[in-house]
Amino acid sequence: MNNIVHLSDRTPAVSVGELLAGLHPSYRFGEVSFNTYKPDPAQPSQQEAVDRLTAFAEGIGKRSKGGLFGLFSKKKESKAGIYLDGGFGVGKTHLLASLWHAVEGKKAFGTFVEYTNLVGALGFRQTVDVLKEYALVCIDEFELDDPGDTVLMSRLMRELADAGVKLVATSNTLPGALGEGRFAAQDFQREIQVLADQFDVYRIDGQDYRHRGLPEAPAPMSTEELLPHAQKAFPGQTIAVDKFSDLTAQLAKVHPSRYRQLIEPADVLVLEDVDTITEQSMALRFVVFADRLYDKDVPVVASGKPFDQLFTEEMMSGGYMKKYFRTISRMTALAREGQMGEKAL
Template identity: 30%
Template sequence: MAETLADAYQARLDAGEIRPDAAQARGLEALSRLERDLAAAEAEGGRLKALFRKPEAQRGVYLYGPVGRGKSMLMDLFFETAPVARKRRTHFHVFMGEVHRLIDAFRKGDPVARRARFGRAAKGDDPIPPVAEAVAEEARLLCFDEFQVTDIADAMILGRLFEALTARGVTLVATSNRHPDELYKDGINRQLFLPFIDMLKQRLDVVQVAGHHDYRLDRLRAAGTWFSPNDPDNQRSFERLWTEMLDGEAETGATLEVLGRHVTLPRAAGGLLRAGFSSLCSVALGPNDYIALADRFHTVFLEDVPKLTPNRREEARRFVILIDALYEAKTRLIVLAEAEPIQLYPAGDGAFEFERTASRLQEMRSADWLADRD
């Protein structure tokens, strides 16, 4: 008999990898219900009469809560044990990037190219049905990690896209730091997004996973978050912590769209970002870029931060704006730097103004700051 989600979770408990957690238990219960529903649907689908029926989506699950409470771990276990042949687990932003590329290919393709890419679904001028058909052909179960809507382009198509996926028998599971009611909060034309929120709440069990214990925080507390000087020992420690925080996740990269421009961040995985000082502060980025970055990622690894001098005034200015954005968003920050915060800009024009940033950097490495992230 195949291992169930409950079996896989109990095995982790028995191995001491996790501890009993009432909040996780609620998520486990919802996912186990879905596991049973999917198994029943698969058994029904194996009967001859089911050949003449359209596939039906099952009621999905939406797990939300603070960072580090085990939402992704629960979904990973569920995905591994889910009794579905065609299934896919991906970060939400990666998925939406693919969707936008499919939409673009449909709109720009001639009839021959459309048919080659989308088959019989390539009819009419509306890209959503053929895109949904292409996604449904690949997977009947879609598991999204880090579900978060910050892009108006995503917001405007999500309702119709998910409606079309559900109609084609695709079951949805998602993890998020936000309750559905908080998605795309204060976004442009948010009123047009509200029907999608209602649909999520109607078709997915919304379950909070917000236990008191933050497993990622344990790692940060143990390792520390400020590594200086930038020597081989601290470089190894920084690298080791990044690997631990990834916890097996692949670096898929991310692209932020800001005022019509695209900011490419190659070393990203879900809500984790790793970037060098030069890639964020030695290029023409501004406040809107840093705000978008802080909104997109809950944890930022910033490496190779140098000592700053007046002849690097512009880089120092961008660094100050970046830290302000991360501070206001309560983003967790891990730094590999040439010196301690107060020594990063020790003298010269701009050093006095930098003292406020140094103070914020000191606060952001404190235990209280880490604990108050959510």
């Protein structure tokens, strides 16, 4: 017997304490380590990243008397942290979570959006005061979407680095190119350069592992067969059943910082009549929603348009294209799991 819920009926509340408590790797990366990351022998940069992060982890917590990194006292050219640049699906988040697990003491792990939400909840100064007590701050999916984020994050990173906090970020964009195609980034080069100056940048090469040797995404099912399929494939689990239009309407009402709590009861998502998203603001909200589904490993069973038609052609060639490609990749992986029984890697 399955329990049925509707995400479009949920309006979760999240306290500041819950935001702070949630700064840890998701269920999907709850037990990963450097040993569970399998570098592609054809891509030596992947093993190099493991080696660099392993060495970096060993130095965390070793601060000089002045409060700066021990690394700074040994090598003036050393920077506050590491920035992992690479395409989606090469294992950057796996490596970042492995680093988090390898380090003892106070540490935080969250997406870029979660840190900006934290500042919104606590205020800038209190956020700095809280995070400067941490030995390590991990920032996944680092990207700048607007001028406010640029100024905010450049200040935050600089103050945390000055306090001796070690920083590690992942992104699909090099630090100096953050914000390109999204706003007048050339007007914020000073702030962008401040961000870039906090990191040593390492490139991780490789193809999207979610597509290596795997079949194409399954065709959408008919709406009538969605729930019976989900009940048979996932007996006893809680199934969220929502029309795509109802779900997106609810995403517009709920702040993205609450999407993790929004999907909390769902073990499986049945999504009826998927359609192409035509508004940029909704597309960006769905990116965050898809990330939370993927974090929790929620299989998806869907009807309507296939997920490679989730965004318009204009969106797929615009400034946010990397975000949208990641979302399509993740939703496709979850659909394979929901409809074909393949584990979403």
